[in-house]
Amino acid sequence: MTTSKNDFAEYLGGYEQNSISMRLGHTVYVEQGKDIFIQDRKTGELEKVTLEEQVAKTWIRRNFEEERARQRRKAFARGMQSSHIPLHERRAYKKRMGWVGA
Structure with a gap:
C-alpha cells in the first residue's frame, strides 16, 4: 500500500516486524x-549501504524517518x-x- 503522495517513494511493508522496506x-x-x-534485484540479497553513501x-534516511512516523500515526489512529x-x-x-x- 502506498502511503506517500509522490511517485519517488513507495512503502512496501514491514513496519510491524521492525524492518521497513521501501522503493526509492x-x-x-x-x-x-x-x-x-x-x-x-536478481538475487534478493541485501547489501549494506556504506556510511559515505x-x-x-x-x-534515504529522511524518507525512512518520514515513513516510520506515518506508519506510527496510522497505527495510533x-x-x-x-x-x-x-x-x-x-x-x-x-x-x-x-x-x-489547560
Whole structure:
C-alpha cells in the first residue's frame, strides 16, 4: 500500500516486524534496526549501504524517518478507533492527571 503522495517513494511493508522496506526511485531499500541495505534485484540479497553513501544521499534516511512516523500515526489512529473510551473522557483524564496543559 502506498502511503506517500509522490511517485519517488513507495512503502512496501514491514513496519510491524521492525524492518521497513521501501522503493526509492528504482531501488529497493530495507532498514533493519539502524542499518540500511540495498536489495539486489536478481538475487534478493541485501547489501549494506556504506556510511559515505548515506552522507551523500541524505534523502534515504529522511524518507525512512518520514515513513516510520506515518506508519506510527496510522497505527495510533487505528488503536484509537477501536478504543471503547470516548475522546472527551480521554482528554479529561489526561487533564486531571496533569499530563497536558489547560
